[in-house]
Amino acid sequence: MLDFKIFGPLSPQIVSTLIVVSVLALFFIIIGFRVSKLKATDTPKGIVLVVVSFFEIIRNLIGEQLQGKKLKLFGPYLFTILVFLMTANTIALFGLKAPLSNAGVALAFSIITLFLLRFADLKYKGVKKKVHNIVIGHVWWMFPIMIPINLIGEISTPVTMGIRLFGNLVSGAVISAMVYAALNWAAGIFAGVFLHVIFDIFFGVIQAFVFFMLSLVNLSMAADSS
Amino acid sequence: MFDTIFAAILRFATEYNEFFSNGMRYLGAGIAVVAGIGPGIGQGYAAGKAAEAVGRQPEAQGKIIMTTMVTAALAETTGLYGLLVALILIFG
Secondary structure (H helix, E strand, O other), X not given: OOOOOOOOOOOHHHHHHHHHHHHHHHHHHHHHXXXXXXXXXXXXXXXXXXXXXXXXXXXXXXXXXXXXXXXXXXXXXHHHHHHHHHHHHHHHHHOOOOHHHOHHHHHHHHHHHHHHHHHXXXXXXXXXXHHHHHHOOOOHHHHHHHHHHHXXXXXXXXHHHHHHHHXXXXXXXXXXXXXXXXXXXXXXXXXXXXXHHHHHHHHHHHHHHHHHHHHHHHHHHHOOOO | OHHHHHHHHHHHHHOOOHHHHHHHHHHHHHHHHHXXXXXHHHHHHHHXXXXXXXXXXXXXXXXXXXXXXXXXXXXXXXXXXXXXXXXXXXXX
């Protein structure tokens, strides 16, 4: 459960990640070609219509928090992680192992979010104002206690986001493995329907959406140059 | 009274072997899941407030349900920490 190998043969969850990334890249490159061939007065049909309407909903959701140049800079990254997480959490329905049930993949998401938030801090607020926020804050005479608390709070938010994903997915994988080992193959199909609907579809999609919303809100707070 | 406590500690120190440590691991894993009380109370409170809001304004039911799901999933994190500790104790 807790193995991630850097050198040596790849763990099954990393192989799942590579398969998901290549399938999604191929799908969206084909959709992009079809969208770029539309003229401005055509209506899209079929699968392009589904993707375009989904994209419009997400862009309106992001546009409430980020405007203008920030939307162009951070919008594609947020849409990408939403689609990747929604696919990666439900890929257990197709027989592969869920990528996020490996501690290394969840930690990778935490590190990416940590670097993104600190980059947005330094770009939109500058070093002086950031240090002022950490050290002085709102009540200036409590700074011996507030400095460690603020510093830990900077790191702990992305780490919590990654561990939330990891915990949900690994509990689903462990309970599925235990139930499948206890039943024979015929009863396993009936039990598998309930298990996969609850753990993969319901929890997986909701946790992906929660990760996306938390990234969006933290990013808009960090990039708020007021 | 201190005699019995010393006798218990001496007996624990002489009888410490692998079966005892495995048993204590499983006992700790069971106690760790008691942390599930927190999300139970918190998410139940959130669901109650959501039902009250739907009763007050039935047209906004879709948005209220979506907001309830997202905030309940947020409050579930600390219960998951307890489950993670229990899984690490049992399987590794």
